[in-house]
Amino acid sequence: QVQLVESGGGLVQAGGSLRLSCAASGGPFSRYAMGWFRQAPGKERALVAAISWRGSNINYSDSVKGRFTISRDNVKNTVYLQMNSLKPEDTAVYYCAADTNDAVWRFNVAATRTSEYDYWGQGTQVTVSS
Secondary structure, X not given: OOEEEEEOOEEEEOOOOEXXXXXXXXXXXXXXXXXXXXXXXXXXXXXXXXEOOOOOOEEEOOOOXXXXXXXXXXXXXXXXXXXXXXXXXXXXEEEEEEEOOHHHHHHXXXXXXXXXXXXXXXXXXXXXXX
């Protein structure tokens, strides 16, 4: 059973930065694609960024391109989300997720849909004040 634990959320002023971390355990992390998603009140959970197991295939939502950076350390079993130039509209609960499908490993995929992810963390709150 894969377990994912997020950390690094908090309250920050607009224009500031935060770095989220997600520590994985219980499975071969290096074979999984990983994603960061977020959900604001009254809205659906949506992709922020996804990264393939090799780290060479990365997808970002248009709203965070140029401001956020996803990365991973397959030795530490951790995926990161560096968030810069934060805006009030970035306020949400941020979730880490793992896509453990065999195709992910074979084809170096970084999936973008929530339905493709098998395991989820408990979420961490990010609040950006104006």
